[in-house]
Amino acid sequence: MKKWALEWKFEYKTVSSNKSRVLLSCVDENCTWRMRAIKLPVSDFFVVKKYVHEHTCDTTHRKANHRQASAKLLGSLISSNYGEKKEGLKPKQIIEQVRMLHGVHINYKQAWRVREEAQILVRGTPEDSYYNLSRWLYKITETNPGSLTYQHVDAAGKFKYAFVAFGPSIRGFSLMRRVIAVDGTFLKGKFNGTLLAACAQDGNYHLYPLAFAVVDAENGASWKWFFRGLSQKIPDASDLVFVSDRANSISSALEDVYPLSHHGICRIHLLRNITPTYAKTGLLPLVESAADAYTCHEFWLIFKDIKDKCPELAKYLEESDFRKWARSYAPANRYNIMTTNIAESLNSMLKMPRELPIISLLETIRLTMTTWFFERREAAAKHKHLVTPKVVQKLVSRLGAAMLLNVYQVDRSEFEVKMKQ
The missing domain is CATH 3.30.420 (Nucleotidyltransferase; domain 5)
Known part of the structure; x- marks a missing residue:
């Protein structure tokens, strides 16, 4: 009846309601609209015994803040927008959709309750979960x-x-x-x-x-x-x-x-810890380069520069354990x-x-x-190279620089690489 009233833009009030009978009438006492239903004796269903469908009231009793437009009812009408992997409508979107589709005006607080009711209908309550x-x-x-x-x-x-x-x-x-x-x-x-x-x-x-x-x-x-x-x-x-x-x-x-x-720490979190104290030294990019260095030789070339310019920062980094934040020293x-x-x-x-x-x-x-996993499996089935697509891109991007190098074979598994003069 609430959905019916919302669709046909009228409001009703409950004259009488109990476990065996319900009697509804229009909000205008002079209107002829009525509905009476009783419970069937052998089930939980109700059957309508009397229904006067015509309204003799005027439009002054048709309001934008519809009394039958409860949060539970509106929630059931928009519940299809919610579900697994669906963010659903936000309160401002709910306000607009309810106004455009049902001609009902609600405020932000009411829209939030409508959103909660829709989510409960689809996903259940937190307690049930x-x-x-x-x-x-x-x-x-x-x-x-x-x-x-x-x-x-x-x-x-x-x-x-x-x-x-x-x-x-x-x-x-x-x-x-x-x-x-x-x-x-x-x-x-x-x-x-x-x-x-x-x-x-x-x-x-x-x-x-x-x-x-x-x-x-x-x-x-x-x-x-x-x-x-x-x-x-x-x-x-x-x-x-x-x-x-x-x-x-x-x-x-x-x-x-x-x-x-081995437990390594995040380089970004390390930089966040030292930024408040050492940001003005201009050494943070060097710390990042030292962390990313592949060899100990490369690491010490950078770290020596840090130590010469700011011994306090170098001491802090040493106490933080090179093995945890420097790639070259990771076990x-x-x-x-x-x-x-x-x-x-x-x-x-x-x-x-x-x-x-x-x-x-x-x-x-x-x-x-x-x-x-499905999308990646499909993409992998179509990929014909020996390495993954991202690795192919990296190899192609580095090909130009690699062509400038001289490679000398030392033994069966070791090579010496030099830049061309």
């Missing part, structure tokens, strides 16, 4: 062979941690460079929390998610629990590298769970992954889903990864 999480995790392991899921509750039986690593991601990592970037980002739903993520980079320099966890907060206990789950699929090894910010919680957790692996190969940008890019991509209930958040991640 946590209640059904264990079922969703079970279905993931059942439908995605090789996947790993965990859920942890506290002594009172309340949710604390959830971990998921999809089987295809874990299997693909065996063919990639063994460098993993980890990062955490806060959630913006009703119960807050933090999303932890571990990402790698595939052969075409694409973001490659490995594992996720929703935890209460980003601290030592939650990171340790996350790494324990990850270690079930990616065991500790001396050639494994983790890249993160300088959080002590991550460092201590890696020491406990991955003692053989294991970091390749081109000197920052946590791949993990932070994932967090940026999930900016909107971080507002959703936990199941909708994880389902959005799953659908996104499914789309990525």
Whole structure:
């Protein structure tokens, strides 16, 4: 009846309503419009027994702020705009759409409530999402062979941690460079929390998610629990590298769970730490170059310049441990992954889903990864070169400079390269 009233631009009031009968009339007492319905004795359905469809009232009783246009009703009318991987309408867009389609005027606060009702209708409440999480995790392991899921509750039986690593991601990592970037980002739903993520980079320099966890907060206990789950699929090894910010919680957790692996810090976070004190020295580009240097000889040529111009900065960098921030001193190969940008890019991509209930958040991640993997598989099937498209581009761009070099073979596996004079 609310939808009918909204469509035909009239308003009604409830004269009587109980479990067995409902009687409605027009808001104008002199109008003849009426509707009476009673409940069927053998079911929960109601049947209309009397309906007077004509209105004898005038247009003064037709208002733009329609009394039947509740947040729940309007939410049901726009719910198709919401769903997994859909950001949906924003409050200002809802205001405009409701006005254009239904002739109803609502304010920003009402539009926000309409948005919430639409999301609840499609995605359920946050409470329902946590209640059904264990079922969703079970279905993931059942439908995605090789996947790993965990859920942890506290002594009172309340949710604390959830971990998921999809089987295809874990299997693909065996063919990639063994460098993993980890990062955490806060959630913006009703119960807050933090999303932890571990990402790698595939052969075409694409973001490659490995594992996720929703935890209460980003601290030592939650990171340790996350790494324990990850270690079930990616065991500790001396050639494994983790890249993160300088959080002590991550460092201590890696020491406990991955003692053989190398822990490198993000170059950008290192520069952020020294920028307030040493920005005016003009040495920050040199620090960046020193971090990216491939050989120790190249590193020391740059670092000597830093030390001569600012001994205090050089001392700080030495105390920060060359092995953690300088590529040339890393015990294991970091390749081109000197920052946590791949993990932070994932967090940026999930900016909107971080507002959703936990199941909708994880389902959005799953659908996104499914789309990525399908598109990459299709592109790979059409690619005929021995190396990936991005590597082909790099080889082509460097061909001109390479043609200017003289190459002398020293033995079967070693060459000496010199610039042409």
